[in-house]
Amino acid sequence: MDLLGQVLINGTLLGGLYAMMALGLALVWGVLNIVNLAHGAFIMLGAYVSLYLFTYLHIDPFLGLPITAAVMFAVGYCVQRGLLNLIVRAPMFNTLLITFGLEVVLTYLAQLAFSADFRTINPTYAGDSIVLGPVVLPLARLLAFGVAIALTVGMWLFLLHTKLGRAIRATAQNLVAARLYGVEPRHLYAVTFGIGIALAGAAGGLYGTVSQINPYIGAALTAKSFAISIIGGLDNPLGVIVGGLFLGILESLTALYIGPTYADVASFGVLVLVLIVRPTGLLGKAA
């Protein structure tokens, strides 16, 4: 029973991190209709920004998250303005191609810049844990979970209750009407993409405190974020939390009861099931 409890906690904490990783992808997909295949590469870049802030400026990775997010927002804004705005109304295939290309370029630039060495963001407390009776709560994962949930809920409130958030949602729903109300779409697209990439960057910072990083971690993270977005649905950020938690717990339980090799089989199996049975996601509005 203790083991099950521990595995459920592991899965929940993992799920929180998953949700955080998927949040930016879901936002960009939901609003701009861009399936950003370079999403994982941006998570990787965020991890390196955090790593460098920690290593050279001694900024704690959690306290440094706003800086990481700001840097990545700027990167995201420029990428959208300079590159993705060109194809924003092109067929989906074009956006897939260009973001896939971007992923390759970013990955190889990262190898040039940072080498293929494996790195970790390792503050002194990274391995600490809180012991609650029979179960252990890893501190870094718990912090990452807290930040992930706070940012996701914050994202939801932002989209619902701020002017910019409303403008973003309006553009997603009806571009022409939004324009009539004075929304400047190119700027707004870039801001939205910037926010998505800032969230990816923050997720990268959190990821680096619990896992090793190297220039090649991106592709797998994109795939995972994609699955979570689909399972949770793109309608609202809370769906991403549900998707992330669901996947984290599912993978942990599969590893325990069936075997660790089947964790990925389970998560992508569920993805396929959701696509067949409920293509709008678990929390999405029924089609």
Add this chain to the structure above:
Amino acid sequence: MLKISGLSAALVAAAVAMSSGSAAAKDIVLGASVQLTGPVANTGRYYRDAYQLAVDKINEAGGVKVGNETYKLALKLYDNQSDVNLSVRQYTQLVSRDKVNFLLGPFASNFALADSAVSEKYQIPMVQGGGASDQIFARKFKYIFGTLAPASHYFGSTVEMMKGLDPAPKSVALLYADDAFDVSVAEGTRPKLKEAGFTLAMDERYSTNATDFNSLLSQVKSKNVDAVLVAGHETEILNFVRQAKSLAVAPKMYSFTVGVPSEDFRKALGKDADYAFGMTAWLPSADLKDQWFGDAAQFAAAFKAKFNYDPDYHAASGAADVEAVVKAVENAGTIDPVKVRDALSKVDFDSLYGRIAFNANGQIDLPQTVIQIQDGKLVAIQGVHGKIAAPKYPMPAWDAR
């Protein structure tokens, strides 16, 4: 007139072709496809750098004597981007278009397993020090030679050491990735553990490139396992150790097939790397005499000076591959690939990496030395001749370090 000029032109062309042909014949070209980019680039670079260093050193020493002629070595290297399929295509290109004389290997068993089919088909010998899986050599291919010890023997010396530990570990968890190398390691280790009388409390296979070991670690803790043996890749091992710490899982010992000998591993983990056991078939000892480098210590110094990082056994085996080809060519007295293959099967010499003599399947067998990280340094614990240094055992709890 026209005919004559045509003929003379043909003669000139033939002469040019011959001269360029003979110039090219002065080079023995070694071809390889190595992971210079992609997820395995971190280890692939050992091979690129070791091949280059060995080729340069042998050329400096005068090159390769074949009968009365002296040849220089040249290296033709492709980057397979950590992609097995691309690697196979590049080896095919090396033998069919680039017409290299001999092949050196890629890194990793799954690559060597696929690439050796190319050397076999085209009958060009490949000497490789990157693939250890028994599968590579079980097919009785004639043109593949390997300088890593068989994967199934990797944990042999560790199990030997475990028998002598006090307090003796009783239960063991064997965890391994689902690829050619690690499955071979597990298959070889299982009977050794049983023979030694350990209880196999966990025997779990996980997906290659897994990042989450929390479920496995929680089981290690809940089953109170004494010793954990992991056969996996460096990225996995790094995550494993970090997650073990954060979940406060501290068995009496853990040992890993890879990672521990490399500088990168110790850098990434810092103090958390302490107490980790590992293994290596090679340490830069001055006892390993070598014709070209003097000894293994001089090789290590030259390597570090040129590439600015410490070589590990991957690099040493890579350099030994070049030396094995050279020895075989000199013994054969020709660069004919079939004759050199026969000479390779008979080579027997001392290299910076150890004694190189291939068995009937084409693999050498070097015993693994058990190593441990103690206070950030790599310490040899137990070698072929028994104990070298005292292991730090049992591993203390994470918060008691």
